[in-house]
Amino acid sequence: MQVKKYRNQHQAFVVEGAKSVIELLQSGFELQHVYVTESFEKEHARLLGKGITYEVVTEADLVRAGTYATNNAALAVAHMRQLPELIVAPTELVIALDDIRDPGNLGTIIRIADWYGIEKIICSENCADFYNPKVIAATMGSFTRMQVHYLNLESWLQQHTKTHRIYGASLDGDNIHQMKLQPQGIVVMGNEANGIRTEVAKQVNQLIKIPAFGQAESLNVATATAIIIDNFRRWV
DSSP: OOSHHHHHHHTEEEEESHHHHHHHHTSSOOEEEEEEOHHHHHHTHHHHTTTOOOEEOOHHHHHHHSSOSOOSSEEEEEEOOOOOOOOOOTTOEEEEESSOOOHHHHHHHHHHHHHTTOOEEEEETTSOOTTOHHHHHHHTTGGGGOEEEEEOHHHHHHTTTTTSOEEEEEEEEEEGGGOOOOSOEEEEEOBTTTBSOHHHHTTOSEEEEOOOOSSOSOOOHHHHHHHHHHHHHTTO
């Protein structure tokens, strides 16, 4: 399940580590296999006792089965879930990601969205895979509460330009510190190295930027997402 081809073939994915597995066990995902160490079983007996079928294994077994260098807790295999139809109300705040390739960045952005109460993320078709083990790990369990949709981003945005406010992060944008942003609209974040693609940027209503006070050339896309979304939420 570490390779996308086999994840899609079996419609299943791997979750590792105590925090992520605990979140998974309390979610609506259908479980295929659950493997735990004796220490995890003792510490979370109440959770495992709620009708969950599991097998006790060694730490070495978990390491061999997963991607972590060390894992003294648990590993689970879960079925991918069917997402509901994507409907975004004009009053809703969502994040759209254009060509975000790094799994760690995608996972962190999912966690950020969860922190700020955003339930939907729209990804261009070439973004990192939501079920990549590195993405799942970086979400720290937030993957269980997030709808992540993959689609033709340019086409989808084009359908919403007249009904939704669409913002795009850009060094050429308006200073967000000088704006009183409302917590609604679509916030587009671009590729780690190249930003938002030209064809996607054409669908944006307003470009926005985080003002710089030092000499750094740019910000990590996940960090930039957190700062921008915080500005949308600060007037709530």
